[in-house]
Amino acid sequence: MSVDYKTLKAKLRKFSFQYLKVSEEPVEMLEYLEEEYPEVIEAVRNPDLLAAALVYIYVKQEGLGGRGGITGKMIGEYFGVSAAAISQKVFDIEYIFEEIDDDIFALAHEVEDDEMTEEFIDKDRYEVTEEYWNFLESKKADDPQKSIVELKKMITKDPDFYDPYIILYEYYIDEGNTKQAFETMQKGYSRAMKRLAPQGIFPDRLPWGYMENRHIIRMLFNTATMLWATGMTLNALSILMQLLYSNHDDNIGARYAIVALLEGYETYEDFEKQFDVGSGLDAVMLDDWFWANALKHKEFIGWWLESAEEM
Numbered sequence: 001m002s003v004d005y006k007t008l009k010a011k012l013r014k015f016s017f018q019y020l021k022v023s024e025e026p027v028e029m030l031e032y033l034e035e036e037y038p039e040v041i042e043a044v045r046n047p048d049l050l051a052a053a054l055v056y057i058y059v060k061q062e063g064l065g066g067r068g069g070i071t072g073k074m075i076g077e078y079f080g081v082s083a084a085a086i087s088q089k090v091f092d093i094e095y096i097f098e099e100i101d102d103d104i105f106a107l108a109h110e111v112e113d114d115e116m117t118e119e120f121i122d123k124d125r126y127e128v129t130e131e132y133w134n135f136l137e138s139k140k141a142d143d144p145q146k147s148i149v150e151l152k153k154m155i156t157k158d159p160d161f162y163d164p165y166i167i168l169y170e171y172y173i174d175e176g177n178t179k180q181a182f183e184t185m186q187k188g189y190s191r192a193m194k195r196l197a198p199q200g201i202f203p204d205r206l207p208w209g210y211m212e213n214r215h216i217i218r219m220l221f222n223t224a225t226m227l228w229a230t231g232m233t234l235n236a237l238s239i240l241m242q243l244l245y246s247n248h249d250d251n252i253g254a255r256y257a258i259v260a261l262l263e264g265y266e267t268y269e270d271f272e273k274q275f276d277v278g279s280g281l282d283a284v285m286l287d288d289w290f291w292a293n294a295l296k297h298k299e300f301i302g303w304w305l306e307s308a309e310e311m
Helices: 005-019 025-036 038-042 047-062 072-079 083-115 126-136 144-157 163-175 178-196 211-229 233-246 254-262 268-273 283-310
Strands: none
Touching (some): 005 072, 025 083, 126 144, 163 178
16 A cells, blocks of 8 residues: 555644644654655555554653643544554554664764763673574574573673573573572672672663663663562662663663552563553553553652653
8 A cells, every 4th residue: 555645744744733733743754764764664554553653652752641641542533543553553663763862862962971970881792792682583592401501601701791691581480490590680780780880879871872781771670570570679669760760761661660560560570461462562551551650659750750741
């Protein structure tokens, strides 16, 4: 099905006129897709669904959703598509616009570097990172015993690249070896914290915008969810708060975990189940749930809610 850009742009502009203060950003997002990712456009079967997904991504980026704001349900009703369908489409294309955000963040960092507070950026670990991703795509990853051996080798090669600890933990859990699993994550977390906070002071900024930092952020987040599952909720909450304070954009989703923990879910996995649509989490439902519950916990997350309104 060919996309009628004239009609689609008109719909985006009409929605923008009514709800987005005549912002041209959703139309520019469509034009960016057309120019840089034509294969995405060619695969479109429902142009209205694409338009709804672009609007939702923009609303999310600008902090215009949530309680009293523009909801996924409202966007779906406007474009005649379901909120679940929007969520799936967002899941399919949001990474494209995250790449743009990362580029903008890097440029802003260059401009404002002198004004930055203490910031941590890890070194490039290209060689072991490539080895790790090649392993995940190999047949060895289907064999638990071979996988454990390979992951241990990677950890020996670079003990401060933390993604292998996380996957090794999962293999041990699948085997029922909870003691070894816990010790593996503890070791990775301990090494990460010694690098991040050698004097006991967590960095003011640990930005996701730098690819080099992502394995560290994943390590901290997964340690928090592990501690949460074992009943160490205060320890888990402390780590999640550190992640959110050091990266207000919250690409890892620490804010959702914080509110879910405070709402009494026994594990992060239990919390995620309600938003699982098979191919990932329903982003629309997740965001609506967050804004419906976050205001109950202002003493922990009120500062972030205020900063989100200013973004």
